[in-house]
Amino acid sequence: MKTIVDFNMSNKRVIIRCDxxxxxxxxxxxxxxxxxxxxxxxxxxxxxxxxxxxxxxLGRIKTEEDKANNSLLPVxxxxxxxxxxxxxxxxxxxxxxxxxxxxxxNKGDVIMLENTRFEDLNGNMESENDPFLGxxxxxxxxxxxxxxxxxLHRAHASNVGIATYIPGGIGLLVKKELDVLHEVLEKPxxxxxxxxxxxxxxxxxxxIENLVTKADKIFIGGGMCFTFLKALGHNVGESVVDDTKLxxxxxxxxxxxxxxxxxxxxxxGSSFTPLxxxxxxxxxxxxxNDIGMDMGVRTVDNLRGLLVGAGMVIWNxxxxxxxxxxxxxxxxxxxxxxxxxYAKVIIGGGDTAAAAVRFGHKDKxxxxxxxxxxxxxxxxxxxxxxxxxxxxxx
Ligand code: ADP
Ligand code: MG
Numbered sequence: 001m002k003t004i005v006d007f008n009m010s011n012k013r014v015i016i017r018c019d020x021x022x023x024x025x026x027x028x029x030x031x032x033x034x035x036x037x038x039x040x041x042x043x044x045x046x047x048x049x050x051x052x053x054x055x056x057x058l059g060r061i062k063t064e065e066d067k068a069n070n071s072l073l074p075v076x077x078x079x080x081x082x083x084x085x086x087x088x089x090x091x092x093x094x095x096x097x098x099x100x101x102x103x104x105x106n107k108g109d110v111i112m113l114e115n116t117r118f119e120d121l122n123g124n125m126e127s128e129n130d131p132f133l134g135x136x137x138x139x140x141x142x143x144x145x146x147x148x149x150x151x152l153h154r155a156h157a158s159n160v161g162i163a164t165y166i167p168g169g170i171g172l173l174v175k176k177e178l179d180v181l182h183e184v185l186e187k188p189x190x191x192x193x194x195x196x197x198x199x200x201x202x203x204x205x206x207x208i209e210n211l212v213t214k215a216d217k218i219f220i221g222g223g224m225c226f227t228f229l230k231a232l233g234h235n236v237g238e239s240v241v242d243d244t245k246l247x248x249x250x251x252x253x254x255x256x257x258x259x260x261x262x263x264x265x266x267x268x269g270s271s272f273t274p275l276x277x278x279x280x281x282x283x284x285x286x287x288x289n290d291i292g293m294d295m296g297v298r299t300v301d302n303l304r305g306l307l308v309g310a311g312m313v314i315w316n317x318x319x320x321x322x323x324x325x326x327x328x329x330x331x332x333x334x335x336x337x338x339x340x341x342y343a344k345v346i347i348g349g350g351d352t353a354a355a356a357v358r359f360g361h362k363d364k365x366x367x368x369x370x371x372x373x374x375x376x377x378x379x380x381x382x383x384x385x386x387x388x389x390x391x392x393x394x
Contacts, residue, residue, distance in 0.1 A: 001390050002169030004041055004145050009050035011107050015141035016042055016171060017159055019148035019370070020056035020075045032078055037370070039082050041147045041171035042110065046085055051105040053141055054079070054087070054112040055158055056148065057126070061117040076112040085110055093118050094136055102140055116158040126157045134161020147171025150371035152386035153378075163389035170390060173370070180346060180367045181378050188214060189311030189344055195303070195334070197222020198317025198351060201242040203373075205252065206380035207316070212256050217306055219261045221299070221319045221330065226292050228253060228262055234283050237268065237290035261306060265296025267320070267327060278326050294320030295330030303334060310343040316376065318355050331355050339364035348375035 007014075018038040023030045045052045059070040073089050080087035088111040090101045101111055119126040125133040134157040138144070144162045146152070147170065151159055162168070170178070184192075194215040196204050201224050208218060220228055226239035231250040253260055264283055268290035269276035280296050281287075295303070307313065315338065319330030338345045339361040347356055348369040356362045369375040378384060 001387065002167075003175050004044055004147075004169060004171050006169060007143050007145075007167075009045055009048040009143060012050055012143055013053060013102060013105070013141045014045045014050040014143045014145060015053045015055060015137070015162060015166075016045060016145045017148050017151075017162070018042070018054055018056045018171075019150045019173075020054075020072065020079070021058050021150070022075060024058075024069065024074060027074055029074055029078055032082075034370070035075060035078050036082060037173055038147060038171075039079070041145065041173060042079070042083060044172070045145070046083070046108055046110055049107040050143075051102070051107065052110040053102065054110065055116055055137070056112075057117045057151070057156075057158065058115045059117070061115065061120045064121065067115075067118060067121075070115055070117070072112055072115050079112065080110075083110065087112055090114065094133075098140065116156070119157065127154075129155045129157050129161050131161065131164075133157040135165050138162045138165035141166060144168030145171045146386060146390060147173045148386075149174045149177045149369075149374055151374070152371065152384040153374040153382075155385040159386045160389055163386075167394040168390050170387075176367075177369055177371065177375075178378075180369070181375065184312065184314055184346060184379070185214065185381075191216035191310055191312075193306055193310045193313045193343070194218040195313065195315040196220050196317050197224055197319045197331075198349060199223045199240065201227045201245050201249070203376055204317065205245060205248060206382075207376055208252060208256075208260075210381040211314075211379060212252075212259055215259060217261055218256075218259055219303060219306060221263055221295050221303070222317045223292070223321075224317060225263050228260075229283055232262075235286050235288070236292060237286045237288050239268075239286070239290070239292035261302065263295055263299040264302065265298045266292045267294035267296055267329070269293040269321075269327065272321060272324070274324050274326070276324070276326070293324075294327040300330055300333045303330075304337050307337050307341055307343070310341060312344045312346070313338060313341065314346045314348070314379075316347070316349040316352055316372075318351055322355050322358075328355075328359075332359050335359050335361045348372065348379075 322328035
């Protein structure tokens with residue numbers, strides 16, 4: 001697979017698919033991290049005298065009204081400031097305005113097209129990878145660079161579609177993400193400790209199965225642990241459980257007992273609100289109305305013990321309902337231990353990364369992955385759809 005630096009881009013029309021999906025409130029960008037992170041790749045193309053066409057999605061577009069709050073116009077202005085280069089915004093996703101703007105570009109010019117998801121109002125053409133749309137967008141460029149890591153696990157017209165019809169490669173952001181994930185799968189620093197939590201069990205069982213042979217220990221906490229605990233015969237009260245996965249969890253646990261570590265005590269509550277009660281319970285003492293909310297003190301201490309001497313840690317999924325202050329202790333303590341550790345720490349997942357930022361540790365880690373779903377699917381051993389067409393030889 002080629003990287004942006006492998007192409008001769010001089011005077012060529014280069015489409016760069018970025019992930020500029022930033023939060024916008026009342027027309028103001030409230031966090032420009034994703035724009036900042038995209039600058040380096042765009043700059044390489046600009047400095048190489050390419051005619052740079054930037055594309056991205058922003059939010060979800062289900063109705064005409066969604067368009068007003070999800071235009072990329074403010075993003076193009078911010079990008080222009082950060083690049084220190086004019087960025088011409090074209091408020092269409094296709095048609096004569098787009099074609100004219102591109103036809104009149106000079107070497108080194110940068111333009112940005114409107115939000116690719118505006119095409120979802122035409123029968124989901126973007127999100128369902130409509131071949132007509134992919135082919136059309138591909139016709140606007142000569143080289144395609146995919147730098148939107150967070151969408152690699154989806155086949156959309158603006159990634160898989162375009163890449164199917166013109167030569168392409170990856171940008172620096174995608175390269176950085178893939179390099180770290182390859183390192184985890186192929187040459188992890190040992191001992192490798194995997195920590196999983198969060199809400200959805202089904203998304204992460206594949207990760208356990210793929211990583212269990214490489215990992216030295218896998219800790220399962222957060223909302224995920226209750227399906228395992230229930231599968232092993234514990235009462236879990238009203239805790240979140242995926243009843244369709246009980247058999248599978250039981251089988252995985254029995255097979256890898258020596259590697260899988262589960263909580264021994266839990267902070268249980270009465271509702272997912274700040275008004276909830278909170279009580280420490282051993283896993284054998286969870287009552288019918290209890291909801292498992294956070295890791296207990298003994299469990300948090302076990303977790304600390306697991307991390308002693310770790311070479312590499314990969315963590316996805318908060319340890320508790322950290323959005324509620326009284327249930328954030330497991331997540332906060334884990335972040336403290338990880339930031340004090342000598343291990344290479346890799347954090348994946350939108351909510352997990354948000355917790356790392358919220359509790360003030362984000363600069364202490366080896367890598368914080370920007371793509372939740374894409375990271376998990378990669379760690380499950382799946383070939384990411386967005387990469388597949390980029391592997392073709394032209
Ligand atoms: P990520 O986005 O990092 O991949 P997930 O989306 O899988 O993580 O899970 C994050 C959510 O998991 C958080 O909103 C958190 O409140 C929730 N969560 C953590 N522990 C529990 C629990 N015990 N019960 C219910 N939800 C939980
Ligand atoms: Mg999430």
